[in-house]
Amino acid sequence: GAxxxxxxxxxxxxxxxxxKIECRSLDFQATxxxxxxxxxxxxxxxxxxxxxxxxxxYEQGVEKDKFLINHASLTLSTLTVTSAHxxxxxxxxxxxxxxxxxxxxxxxGPGTRLTVx
Amino acid sequence: xxxxxxxxxxxxIQEGEDVSMNCTSSSIFNTWLWYKQDPGEGPxxxxxxxxxxxxxxxxxxxxxxxxxxxxxFLNISASIPSDVGIYFCAGQRASGTYKYIFxxxxxxxxxx
Numbered sequence: 001g002a003x004x005x006x007x008x009x010x011x012x013x014x015x016x017x018x019x020k021i022e023c024r025s026l027d028f029q030a031t032x033x034x035x036x037x038x039x040x041x042x043x044x045x046x047x048x049x050x051x052x053x054x055x056x057x058y059e060q061g062v063e064k065d066k067f068l069i070n071h072a073s074l075t076l077s078t079l080t081v082t083s084a085h086x087x088x089x090x091x092x093x094x095x096x097x098x099x100x101x102x103x104x105x106x107x108x109g110p111g112t113r114l115t116v117x
Numbered sequence: 118x119x120x121x122x123x124x125x126x127x128x129x130i131q132e133g134e135d136v137s138m139n140c141t142s143s144s145i146f147n148t149w150l151w152y153k154q155d156p157g158e159g160p161x162x163x164x165x166x167x168x169x170x171x172x173x174x175x176x177x178x179x180x181x182x183x184x185x186x187x188x189x190f191l192n193i194s195a196s197i198p199s200d201v202g203i204y205f206c207a208g209q210r211a212s213g214t215y216k217y218i219f220x221x222x223x224x225x226x227x228x229x
Contacts, residue, residue, distance in 0.1 A: 004159075006159075031215060032215040032216075034215075034216075041224075042222075043120060043205060043219050043220065043221050043222045044160070044205070044219050046216075046219075049215075049216060091157075093159045093160075095159075097215035097217075098215065103148075103165065103167055104148055104209060104215060105148075105150065105162065105165055106150065106162070106207070106215065106217060107162060108152070108159035108160045108161070108162075109159050110158050110159045111157070111158060111159045113157065
């Protein structure tokens with residue numbers, strides 16, 4: 001399967017600061033990248049859909065001004081959590097989706113653990 | 118957000134036993150994907166299904182795309198301790214949209 005990397009893998013920040021998370025699709029040109037949030041012992045919740053060169057589409061209830069997404073190329077998307085607060089602490093996972101061999105699929109990054117103090 | 122019904126929620130089994138889990142929906146899907154997630158890591162794709170009735174294996178894992186296109190099953194044969202983790206199904210309604218709906222997860226624990 002494709003390789004998707006995320007950086008950083010773990011970040012601890014103070015309340016009020018902003019944190020940027022990078023998602024790179026290393027060997028797969030992703031038509032679309034997704035950002036998910038996962039709370040302990042729960043499933044993945046889609047936050048936003050990101051297409052290269054266009055504005056991200058946010059799911060209902062996700063604040064677009066708080067979770068800024070930039071998709072600069074087919075292999076890089078970034079999520080910036082602005083003015084982070086303790087309730088933003090979570091596991092953030094990106095995925096790269098596209099078509100390979102005529103078949104749609106989706107590969108996940110290893111996730112970023114954000115802790116806001 | 119919307120999620121698929123996945124069952125069982127959790128299961129404890131003895132090493133060597135077979136495991137079966139499923140996902141169901143009221144909607145039709147074009148694609149089913151099955152993932153495994155280890156603690157603190159991202160989900161890893163196990164099996165992808167693209168046709169109703171399709172049965173696909175990956176080692177000791179076998180998954181099937183239900184004939185009605187509203188469900189999918191994952192079986193693990195002869196479980197081993199490293200099978201422990203959370204298994205998620207994901208369904209895609211329309212090809213090319215790349216947007217998937219995830220199941221609630223099945224937490225598997227294997228007792229040696």
